[in-house]
Ligand SMILES: O=P(O)(O)O[C@H]1O[C@H](CO)[C@@H](O)[C@H]1O
């Protein structure tokens with residue numbers, strides 16, 4: 001089996017190019033759990049439900065709306081927004097999780113901003129912090145590029161020295177203060193989920209150098225790297241990780257905290273997109 005569902009991605013992209021009346025922007029944003037309010041501070045131009053896009057998976061997680069939207073962030077500057085993503089724990093394969101990235105490639109997306117809700121493993125963090133992801137650890141035991149490689153899509157052995165673009169990180173940092181955020185920076189660890197971690201698992205990932213932990217993002221970033229896109233990754237620390245948190249975890253609380261951070265997160269991301 002090929003590692004990229006190239007023919008299906010081409011069909012999805014062709015459908016979107018016909019169905020959207022606006023030109024497809026060059027920048028895409030994936031909104032993590034509870035971060036959907038980004039669409040409230042931009043001018044939504046048009047949306048297409050995932051269910052209406054051939055071959056697209058469907059969102060099943062609360063806080064993930066399930067539509068692809070084109071919105072205006074400034075005069076003449078638009079962005080493509082994925083309102084909701086797909087997770088490995090939903091039963092999707094890594095190739096299905098990253099199918100939208102293959103479609104983005106066909107649509108000509110050049111920059112990808114990925115966001116997530118995550119647990120804070122770095123004891124200096126607090127819930128409500130925002131973290132720029134500058135590296136990641138894939139602890140899922142699976143990988144979206146397993147399969148027969150098509151050299152026309154990307155290299156068999158992909159370098160991962162800088163999965164997150166130093167240029168975009170510098171840009172995000174330069175716009176932080178004026179956007180009202182004071183971002184931390186660190187390493188995101190992807191677990192499969194759907195359980196939150198045990199105390200022992202958090203101790204383990206801390207010893208690996210993890211600053212935040214979640215169940216998404218890394219497959220999308222690997223695939224975007226494969227296609228040569230520039231990537232910016234942002235974690236909203238919705239809770240301190242197990243063993244560091246005073247309370248037990250639940251997804252409703254994760255979404256609540258993400259919602260409360262959403263306004264400053266959104267303003268910052270909007271400023272970044274405008275500056276690209
Ligand atoms: O990573 P996102 O999609 O933001 O969601 C995070 O929040 C959910 C758990 O509460 C998991 O899906 C985890 O990955």
Ligand SMILES: Nc1nc2[nH]cnc2c(=O)[nH]1
Nearest residue numbers: 117118119213214215241
């Ligand atoms: N794996 C994981 N995902 C999260 N998403 C939000 N918080 C958490 C967390 O503590 N662990």
